[in-house]
Each structure stands twice: as C-alpha cells, then as structure tokens.
Amino acid sequence: MAVRLDGQVALVTGAGRGLGRAYAIDLAKHGAKVVVNxxxxxxxxxxxxxxxAQQVVNEIKAMGGDAIANGGDVGSYDDCYNMVKQAMDTWGRLDVIVANAGILRDLALHNMSENDWDLVVRVHLKQCYNLLRHAWPVFRQQAYGRVVMATSSSGLVGNFGQANYGAAKAGMLGLMNVAKIEGEKYNIMVNLISPGAMTRMTENLMAGRGEDVEERKQTSAPEHVAPAVTYMASPNCTVSGICIDANGGRYGRSQMVRTVGVSYDPHEFKDADWFESQFDKICDMTGATEPWSMRETRQQHYAAKG
Ligand SMILES: NC(=O)c1ccc[n+]([C@@H]2O[C@H](COP(=O)([O-])OP(=O)(O)OC[C@H]3O[C@@H](n4cnc5c(N)ncnc54)[C@H](O)[C@@H]3O)[C@@H](O)[C@H]2O)c1
Structure with a gap:
C-alpha cells in the first residue's frame, strides 16, 4: 500500500529550516496538513x-497543500499545548508529532555551564515530554497516533563536546521505550530518527573536516532523511520503539541490545575477582537480544536461572 497521510494532521517542530522543513514538505506531499512550528x-x-515557519507554510500552499505556522518555543510546556490546540482548533485532529526542533551549545564538559546544559536539555528532551504530554490525550481518544523524535548518534554512540546534546538525545531513547509501551493498546507508534544532513547546524562542521560542501548539499540533503520520517509518521508504520539512522546514501537501524550474560546461583555471593574472571563472557554479544520491555528482561532472567 502506498504511503499516504490524506486527511491527517502533522505537527512538525523546527520546521522552518533544515531537516524539519524537508519533513514538513514531504508530509504535505503525502497528503498531510501540517502545523509548521x-x-x-x-x-x-x-x-x-x-x-x-511562514515561508514553509507558503511553500506547502504553493504546492496545493494545507499548512499553518506556529512560532512557539518547544521548550515551553504552554507553547506546546498551544501547538496541539492550534491543530485541533484548525482541523479538528492531530495524528502525527515530529519532534525535530533543536539547538547546539557545544563545549567540552569541563567548560560547559549549567545554563548551556539546561537550555539544550530543555529544547531537545523536555520538548518531547511537552509534545507527548499534550498530544497523548488526543491520540488515546482517537486510538491513533504516530510520533517521530529526532535523536542523534551523538547520544547513541558519543561525540566530543556534546555532553548536553548527547545526553538529551539519548534521553529520547528512554522516553520512546516507555511511551511505546503506554501507547501500544491505543495504536500509538513512537520511533526515533537519527539523521545526518547538511544544514546550517552541520555546514561548518563538514567544511571544517575538509568535505566538499557543494557536493554534500546534494548527497547529504535533508530530503534523503525525509522518506524515513514520512514512513514512520504514516499509518503504514506498525512498528514502535525503533531508531532509524538516515543520512545521504544509507538507511540503517540502531538498537540497544542485551547480552546473554552469565547466570549464577544468587544464594551465593560472588566477589570482584570472580566478576573479572567472567567479564569477557558477560560482555560477549553472541546471542544478544532486544527485549521489548522490563517485563521481558525479568522473564529472561528467571528463565536463565531455571
Ligand atoms: N543535521 C544533522 O546532521 C543532524 C544530526 C543529528 C541530529 N540532528 C537533529 O535534527 C534536528 C534538526 O536539525 P537541523 O540540522 O535541521 O538544524 P537547523 O538549525 O537547520 O534547524 C533546527 C530548527 O529548529 C528551530 N528551533 C530551535 N529551537 C527551537 C525552539 N525552542 N522552538 C521552536 N523551534 C526551534 C530553529 O529555529 C531551526 O529552524 C535537530 O533536533 C538536530 O539536533 C541533526
């Protein structure tokens, strides 16, 4: 079945530029009405x-689509309430949240101020709580919702100078893991996009690495990431709790997994020397699994103990 969002309403944050703009336009091309925040x-x-935001609304309208602008701050609980309300007041529904807005305050940990930490965590991670908290009653009531949150390999694997950003982005993984469980019986799918694209956020970085910026405008254009977001925002997507990596020329999946580990009789206590003797086996990734929830890890634990 073709990917379509006809009659649906999507809220895309940080959609005035870069990746968010590409997501908003692609969602509109696939039939969605869009709140461009x-x-x-x-x-x-x-x-x-x-x-x-207004310019992207104009672009969508010029293609024959429907969109409205919103200039709210995603870090604000009340502004996010108003984004959801604007969708409901204008079109009477909200089906999709793409939590994409983001900023950078890069500094090595020993130079990072409390304000740089708080602001980045607020804009990235608290944004997701704000949006989910306000959209959730709507999604539950209509027994439908799709959420895509923009994480980053900075949080999933690490990057120098981004303690605030990496922590906020990895926090989305925890939020997704809980929201996917709470949304399961309401047909709410919650997933992550880990993008890589040439935008104003990364242009200097790419130039600094000596990359060909002109070439990268094509090969790392945000439009390479948008199809993954549109798919995960659509009714066709029936998986929840996964993270898709997308950057010009590659799509993949990143996943937290759990090793088989080493089981022992907990009626006895082990010491650090024993732990060291087992360390390689504890960390051996052979047969690692992807538990869906804590309940599943508990079941695995008791099954292994017999
Ligand atoms: N570009 C990449 O390679 C890359 C890699 C990993 C993750 N990301 C993430 O993707 C998202 C989009 O990044 P981008 O590269 O398009 O950057 P960008 O700077 O081009 O766009 C981000 C947009 O978010 C808006 N924004 C920032 N704070 C906001 C707030 N408080 N409220 C509302 N809007 C706000 C900005 O005005 C801007 O238009 C970000 O969350 C970023 O962290 C980007």
Whole structure:
C-alpha cells in the first residue's frame, strides 16, 4: 500500500529550516496538513523570527497543500499545548508529532555551564515530554497516533563536546521505550530518527573536516532523511520503539541490545575477582537480544536461572 497521510494532521517542530522543513514538505506531499512550528532563532537558540515557519507554510500552499505556522518555543510546556490546540482548533485532529526542533551549545564538559546544559536539555528532551504530554490525550481518544523524535548518534554512540546534546538525545531513547509501551493498546507508534544532513547546524562542521560542501548539499540533503520520517509518521508504520539512522546514501537501524550474560546461583555471593574472571563472557554479544520491555528482561532472567 502506498504511503499516504490524506486527511491527517502533522505537527512538525523546527520546521522552518533544515531537516524539519524537508519533513514538513514531504508530509504535505503525502497528503498531510501540517502545523509548521519554528521559533526562528539562531543555532545556539538566540533570537526569534516568525518568517522561516511562514515561508514553509507558503511553500506547502504553493504546492496545493494545507499548512499553518506556529512560532512557539518547544521548550515551553504552554507553547506546546498551544501547538496541539492550534491543530485541533484548525482541523479538528492531530495524528502525527515530529519532534525535530533543536539547538547546539557545544563545549567540552569541563567548560560547559549549567545554563548551556539546561537550555539544550530543555529544547531537545523536555520538548518531547511537552509534545507527548499534550498530544497523548488526543491520540488515546482517537486510538491513533504516530510520533517521530529526532535523536542523534551523538547520544547513541558519543561525540566530543556534546555532553548536553548527547545526553538529551539519548534521553529520547528512554522516553520512546516507555511511551511505546503506554501507547501500544491505543495504536500509538513512537520511533526515533537519527539523521545526518547538511544544514546550517552541520555546514561548518563538514567544511571544517575538509568535505566538499557543494557536493554534500546534494548527497547529504535533508530530503534523503525525509522518506524515513514520512514512513514512520504514516499509518503504514506498525512498528514502535525503533531508531532509524538516515543520512545521504544509507538507511540503517540502531538498537540497544542485551547480552546473554552469565547466570549464577544468587544464594551465593560472588566477589570482584570472580566478576573479572567472567567479564569477557558477560560482555560477549553472541546471542544478544532486544527485549521489548522490563517485563521481558525479568522473564529472561528467571528463565536463565531455571
Ligand atoms: N543535521 C544533522 O546532521 C543532524 C544530526 C543529528 C541530529 N540532528 C537533529 O535534527 C534536528 C534538526 O536539525 P537541523 O540540522 O535541521 O538544524 P537547523 O538549525 O537547520 O534547524 C533546527 C530548527 O529548529 C528551530 N528551533 C530551535 N529551537 C527551537 C525552539 N525552542 N522552538 C521552536 N523551534 C526551534 C530553529 O529555529 C531551526 O529552524 C535537530 O533536533 C538536530 O539536533 C541533526
């Protein structure tokens, strides 16, 4: 069945530029009406400007689609309430949340101020709580919802100078793991996108690595990531709790897994020397599994003990 979102409403945050813009336009091309949120600030989160969001709304309308602009701040609980309300007031429904807005305050840990930490965690991680918290009653009531949150390999595997950003992005993994369980019986699918694209956020980085920026505008265009988001935002997507990596020329999946480990009789206590003797086996990834929930890890634990 072709991927379509006809009659559905999507809220895309940070959609005035870069990846969010590409997601909003692709969702509209697939039939969705879109709330285009963007507060229009700098990469580090300063200033505000309504015009990027409005410009994307104009682009969508020029293609024959339907969209409205929202200039709210995703870090604000109340602004996120208003984003959901705007969708409901305008079109009477909300089917999709793409939590994409983001900023950077990169500094090595020993130089990172409390404010740089708090702001980045607020914009990235608290955004997701704010949006899910306000969309959840709507999704539960209509027994349908699709959520895609923008994580990063910075959090999934690590990157120098991004303790705040990496922690916030990896926090989304925890939020997804719980929300996928709470949303399961309401047909709410919650997934992550881990993108790589040439945007204003990464242009200097790519240039600094000596990459051909002109070539990368094509090969790392945000439009390479959008199909994965549109799919995960659509009714066709019936999986929840996964993370898709997408960057020009590759799609893949990142997943937290659990080793088989080493079981022992817990009527006895083991010491650190014994732990060291078992260390390689404890960490051996052979036969590692992807438990769906804590309940499943508990079942595995008791099954292994016999
Ligand atoms: N570009 C990449 O390679 C890459 C890699 C990994 C993750 N990401 C993530 O993808 C998302 C999009 O990044 P991008 O590269 O398109 O960056 P971008 O700077 O081009 O776009 C981000 C947009 O978010 C908006 N925004 C920022 N804070 C906001 C707030 N508080 N409220 C509302 N809007 C806000 C900005 O105004 C901007 O238009 C971010 O979450 C980023 O962390 C990007």
């Amino acid at each position: 963007d507060f229009g600030g700098s990469v580090s989160g300063e200033g505000a400007d309504d015009s990027p």
